[in-house]
Amino acid sequence: xxxxxxxxDYVEMKKTHPCGENxxxxxxxxxxxxxxxxxxxxxxxxxxxxxxxxxxxxxxxxD
Numbered sequence: 001x002x003x004x005x006x007x008x009d010y011v012e013m014k015k016t017h018p019c020g021e022n023x024x025x026x027x028x029x030x031x032x033x034x035x036x037x038x039x040x041x042x043x044x045x046x047x048x049x050x051x052x053x054x055x056x057x058x059x060x061x062x063d
Contacts, residue, residue: 010038010060017042023059 005011009026013035016022021039028034033051036043046054 005055005058006062008062009058011035012056012059014054014056 005026007026007029011024011026012022013024017024017037017039019037019040019042021037023038024035025038026033027036027043028045030048032045032047034043034045035051
């Protein structure tokens with residue numbers, strides 16, 4: 001099942017960040033995806049396969 005997410009979209013992950021925020025912005029896409037927490041500004045680089053497993057939904061798209 002293909003998820004519809006793009007660069008600069010705001011997404012919700014299954015687990016919340018330790019700061020309490022669950023809103024992330026996709027800031028880099030490739031084999032790995034870098035997402036940035038919108039609560040504290042921390043960015044995380046995770047493999048695409050792991051991202052797709054823990055991805056929940058797109059909150060705000062940048063169309």
